[in-house]
Amino acid sequence: MANIHKFIQGNDRYVIDVNSGGVHIVDELVYDLLDEEGLRSKEELIEKFSTKYAKSEIEEAYDELFQLIQEEMLYSKDLYEDIAENDNSQSFIKALCLNIAHDCNLKCKYCFADEGEYKGCREIMTAEVGKKAIDFVINASGPRKNIEVDLFGGEPLLAFDVIKEIVEYAKVQQKLHNKVIRFTMTTNATLLTDEIMKYIDENMGNIVLSIDGRKEVNDEVRVRFDGSGCYDKILPNIQKMVEMRDKSKQYYVRGTFTRNNTDFFEDVKHFADLGFKEISIEPVVLPEDHPLSLREEDLPKIFEQYDKLYEDMLVRHREGREFKFYHFNIDLQGGPCVYKRISGCGAGHEYVAITPTGDIYPCHQFVGNEKFKIGDVFEAKIDESTSKSFKKAHIYNKPTCRECWARFYCSGGCQANNYNFNGDIHVPYELGCKMQKKRIECSIALKSKIMEK
Numbered sequence: 001m002a003n004i005h006k007f008i009q010g011n012d013r014y015v016i017d018v019n020s021g022g023v024h025i026v027d028e029l030v031y032d033l034l035d036e037e038g039l040r041s042k043e044e045l046i047e048k049f050s051t052k053y054a055k056s057e058i059e060e061a062y063d064e065l066f067q068l069i070q071e072e073m074l075y076s077k078d079l080y081e082d083i084a085e086n087d088n089s090q091s092f093i094k095a096l097c098l099n100i101a102h103d104c105n106l107k108c109k110y111c112f113a114d115e116g117e118y119k120g121c122r123e124i125m126t127a128e129v130g131k132k133a134i135d136f137v138i139n140a141s142g143p144r145k146n147i148e149v150d151l152f153g154g155e156p157l158l159a160f161d162v163i164k165e166i167v168e169y170a171k172v173q174q175k176l177h178n179k180v181i182r183f184t185m186t187t188n189a190t191l192l193t194d195e196i197m198k199y200i201d202e203n204m205g206n207i208v209l210s211i212d213g214r215k216e217v218n219d220e221v222r223v224r225f226d227g228s229g230c231y232d233k234i235l236p237n238i239q240k241m242v243e244m245r246d247k248s249k250q251y252y253v254r255g256t257f258t259r260n261n262t263d264f265f266e267d268v269k270h271f272a273d274l275g276f277k278e279i280s281i282e283p284v285v286l287p288e289d290h291p292l293s294l295r296e297e298d299l300p301k302i303f304e305q306y307d308k309l310y311e312d313m314l315v316r317h318r319e320g321r322e323f324k325f326y327h328f329n330i331d332l333q334g335g336p337c338v339y340k341r342i343s344g345c346g347a348g349h350e351y352v353a354i355t356p357t358g359d360i361y362p363c364h365q366f367v368g369n370e371k372f373k374i375g376d377v378f379e380a381k382i383d384e385s386t387s388k389s390f391k392k393a394h395i396y397n398k399p400t401c402r403e404c405w406a407r408f409y410c411s412g413g414c415q416a417n418n419y420n421f422n423g424d425i426h427v428p429y430e431l432g433c434k435m436q437k438k439r440i441e442c443s444i445a446l447k448s449k450i451m452e453k
Contacts, residue, residue, distance in 0.1 A: 002037070009307075009310065016405065019408075022074070033058070034074075039075065046058050090142070091350055095149070095352075096137050096352060097351070098125065098130060100162065103122040106222060110284045110290075130162060134170045134173055138174075140380075140382075147179055148181075149183050152364055153186070157187050157192070157196065160191075167183060182205040184205060189209050192237040192241060205249070207241065207245070208252045212255040212256055212257075213264065214267055217261045219231050221258060221260060251278050254326075258284045260292060263301070268281050268325065277322075294435075309328070327439045341408040343412075347362045348415070351363060359376050360375040361374065393412070395407045417429040
C-alpha cells in the first residue's frame with residue numbers, strides 16, 4: 001500500500017503523505033531518499049547515493065525525515081479503515097437528480113443519455129412526479145437540513161413551466177419541514193430567454209451551462225438534429241446568463257473533450273479569454289470502439305494539456321486574471337470530510353436520480369438499466385439492500401483503490417463508470433483513474449504554489 005506519493009510538476013518536486021494529506025515541496029536529495037512504502041535505513045541510503053551526494057548531506061536529510069516520521073507527517077497511519085468497515089449507521093438522502101426531460105433539442109454525438117432518451121422513450125416529467133420527488137427527499141433526508149436538487153435532462157428547459165411548479169412547491173415544503181432546498185440546473189443554453197434567465201438567476205443556487213469549447217470544436221459534436229452547430233446561438237446566451245450572476249451566485253461553463261479535441265487546453269483558454277471565471281472541461285466516457293472515445297494512446301497528449309493548464313493558471317494568478325477550473329479544485333488545509341474521502345459522491349445511498357415517470361436509480365448514469373432501479377417516488381422508499389451495497393462500495397472494498405495513493409482524493413471513482421466498463425462497481429475504470437491522478441497532481445501543485453506565494 002502506498003504511504004507516500006512523489007511527483008514532479010514544472011520545476012518542483014512534491015511528496016504527499018497519503019493518509020494525512022500533508023504536502024511537502026522538497027529538494028532533489030530528499031526526493032531521492034524517499035520510497036513510497038517507507039524510509040530505508042541510513043546506511044542503505046548512504047550506500048545507494050554515495051556517488052551523487054556527500055555523506056553529511058544524506059545524514060542531515062535523513063535525520064530531518066526521521067523527525068517528520070516521528071511527528072506523523074510522513075508515512076502516517078491510516079485512521080479511516082475502521083470507520084468505513086464499522087459504519088452501520090442509517091443513510092439519509094441529501095441530493096436528488098431530477099431528470100426533468102428524457103428529451104433534448106440537440107443531438108450531441110457523445111451523449112451518454114442516448115440524446116436524452118436514456119435507453120427508453122422521450123418523455124417529460126409532470127409536476128405531480130416532481131412534487132412527489134420533493135416529498136420523497138424531504139422524508140428520506142431524515143435529520144439533514146440541507147438538500148440539493150439538480151434539474152437535469154436531456155434538456156430540462158423543454159419543461160420550464162414544470163420546473164417553476166416544482167420549485168415553487170419546494171419553497172413551501174421546505175418551510176413546513178424546516179429544510180433548505182438548493183436547486184441547480186444543467187442546460188444546453190439553447191432555450192434561454194430573458195424571462196427564463198431572470199427566473200434561473202433568482203432561484204438556482206448553481207447553473208451549469210454546457211458548451212464544448214472553440215466554435216469549431218463545439219459545432220463538430222454539439223449539434224442540432226439537422227447536423228448544424230449551436231455555438232453562435234448559445235455563446236451569447238451563456239455570456240448574458242453569467243453576467244446576471246453576482247459573485248455570491250455560482251455557475252459553471254462546462255464542456256466535454258473527446259478524441260476530436262485532445263488539445264482541450266485551447267478550449268479552457270478560449271473560455272478564460274472570454275472572461276468566464278468558473279470553467280469545467282471534462283473527459284468524455286465512451287466505449288473504446290466509439291469514434292470519439294478516449295484511449296490509452298491519447299494519455300500523453302491529455303497529460304500535456306493538464307501541464308499547460310497548470311502553467312497558464314499560475315501565470316494568470318500572478319497577473320490577477322485567475323479563474324477556477326473544476327477538476328483542479330482541491331483543499332490542502334481541510335480537505336473533504338472523512339466520510340466523503342472514503343465513499344465519494346454517495347450514489348445509491350445519499351444521492352439518487354429520479355426519472356420522468358418517478359422511478360428511482362442510484363444516479364443519473366444508471367438510469368435505463370432496470371437492474372439498478374431501486375424504487376419509485378409513489379411508494380416513497382428505496383431498496384435497502386441495493387442502497388447498502390452502494391454504501392459499502394467504498395475505497396476499502398475496492399482492491400485496486402486500497403493500494404492507490406490517490407484513494408482519498410478520488411474516493412474510488414465513479415460507480416457508474418466502474419460498472420459500465422468492468423461490470424462491477426468495485427473495479428475502477430482504469431483510463432479514468434489515470435487522468436484523475438494527473439489532475440490531482442496538477443491541482444496539488446497549483447494550490448501549493450499559490451499558497452507558497
